[in-house]
Amino acid sequence: MNRSPDVVRRAERLADCLRRAREGEIAALDEVVRELNPLLWNVARAQGLDSAAAYDVVQTTWVELLRRLDEIRSPGSLTAWLVSATRREAWRAGRSGRRVVGGLEPTELADAAPGPDEGLVTGERDRALWGHFRRLSPRCQELLRIVAFVDRPDYTLVSEALGMPHGSIGPTRGRCLAKLRGLLLADPLWSAR
Amino acid sequence: MTDEFDAFDAFDAEIMTGLRGLHARVDPPPPGMAEQMLLAMAVAGLDAELASLREDRLAGSGARAAEHARTISFDAASLTVMVTLVELDDGRVRLDGWLAPAAPLRVELRLPGANRRSSLVTTADVAGRFVFAAVPRGLVWLVVHREGATIVTPTVSL
Numbered sequence: 001m002n003r004s005p006d007v008v009r010r011a012e013r014l015a016d017c018l019r020r021a022r023e024g025e026i027a028a029l030d031e032v033v034r035e036l037n038p039l040l041w042n043v044a045r046a047q048g049l050d051s052a053a054a055y056d057v058v059q060t061t062w063v064e065l066l067r068r069l070d071e072i073r074s075p076g077s078l079t080a081w082l083v084s085a086t087r088r089e090a091w092r093a094g095r096s097g098r099r100v101v102g103g104l105e106p107t108e109l110a111d112a113a114p115g116p117d118e119g120l121v122t123g124e125r126d127r128a129l130w131g132h133f134r135r136l137s138p139r140c141q142e143l144l145r146i147v148a149f150v151d152r153p154d155y156t157l158v159s160e161a162l163g164m165p166h167g168s169i170g171p172t173r174g175r176c177l178a179k180l181r182g183l184l185l186a187d188p189l190w191s192a193r
Numbered sequence: 194m195t196d197e198f199d200a201f202d203a204f205d206a207e208i209m210t211g212l213r214g215l216h217a218r219v220d221p222p223p224p225g226m227a228e229q230m231l232l233a234m235a236v237a238g239l240d241a242e243l244a245s246l247r248e249d250r251l252a253g254s255g256a257r258a259a260e261h262a263r264t265i266s267f268d269a270a271s272l273t274v275m276v277t278l279v280e281l282d283d284g285r286v287r288l289d290g291w292l293a294p295a296a297p298l299r300v301e302l303r304l305p306g307a308n309r310r311s312s313l314v315t316t317a318d319v320a321g322r323f324v325f326a327a328v329p330r331g332l333v334w335l336v337v338h339r340e341g342a343t344i345v346t347p348t349v350s351l
Contacts, residue, residue, distance in 0.1 A: 026238055033234070034227050041222040055223065062230045063237045120218050129211045130219075148212035173199050180208060 007151045010035070015075030022069050033062060036079065039149040040086045046142040047090035057093050061086045079150060080157035087162070128190045132183040140176035225350070228332040232348055235303070241336070241343035244269040249349075267335075269344045274335060278351065281327060286351045288325040292337065295321030301336040304329060312336075 014035060020028035040061060044054035064085055072081045121130045133141060143162055150158045164174070173181070184190040236243045244267035252262050266275040273293045278286050292298060300323045302313045317323040330351045337344040 033230050037227040059233050148209050
């Protein structure tokens with residue numbers, strides 16, 4: 001989540017993988033899959049799909065990437081393309097009516113199976129962060145969950161892909177993050193340190 | 194209090210890192226998912242037939258556990274692939290395979306790598322037998338190449 005050389009290098013590395021794949025070296029995508037599969041998983045899950053549906057959606061997206069390698073405008077926009085494609089596919093799967101875990105309302109979450117295993121959230125700060133995060137609107141939860149898995153250089157493009165073009169998160173903080181930040185600053189468990 | 198268009202700062206970065214860590218812990222992708230995605234892409238990219246797993250069993254007596262072998266067979270429309278796996282002393286695995294009907298086809302074993310998959314390649318003999326003498330552990334799969342068709346097996350965890 002910073003502009004460290006590692007992150008910049010990663011963006012360049014993935015862009016290079018796409019370039020090589022387009023030239024016919026399909027194995028170059030292995031690295032892309034390994035690095036970005038967690039992001040795609042989170043995109044699908046953030047849409048409220050259950051594990052099995054999310055798995056199918058992500059798989060469809062990866063296969064789709066193979067077929068559409070040449071349609072991606074620039075290697076740098078690969079992450080944004082994958083996020084959009086996963087989201088579209090998840091939306092389609094959700095509409096087909098199957099296997100959608102109820103909305104992301106915190107009260108429903110406890111009953112929604114299989115949902116996130118909240119028992120794994122330990123430690124006061126983590127609990128506070130999780131608690132406040134879960135009280136955000138579903139839209140904000142979706143946005144922040146996805147962007148949390150994106151490297152800083154890709155924030156702007158990914159925000160656009162999520163339909164939040166103007167600084168939803170990028171060089172500036174954006175409404176959802178500002179809200180969460182405000183809640184955390186007001187919470188002694190988080191801010192007292 | 195609206196500070197939404199202020200510059201993204203270190204506290205924001207900390208929040209985002211925290212959210213990433215929480216989601217990674219609370220709701221991670223299923224184990225081995227990335228490898229399965231690569232397999233799905235390989236099958237789609239090669240326009241290959243995905244064989245189905247027919248049997249996966251451990252043979253050999255419990256008394257001599259060190260020597261037990263695992264036998265797996267896969268069925269495709271017109272080819273059966275059987276493999277026997279035996280663990281070697283160094284932790285790697287010997288894979289003996291057999292194609293039926295027998296044919297001297299090229300057989301590729303796809304292996305996990307640090308960043309990308311690598312593969313070992315061999316050719317079956319006229320009796321359809323092939324060997325990969327020392328395979329590192331991990332998720333692997335076989336690709337059998339023959340004229341006009343490619344057959345890919347599901348992943349096997351060694």
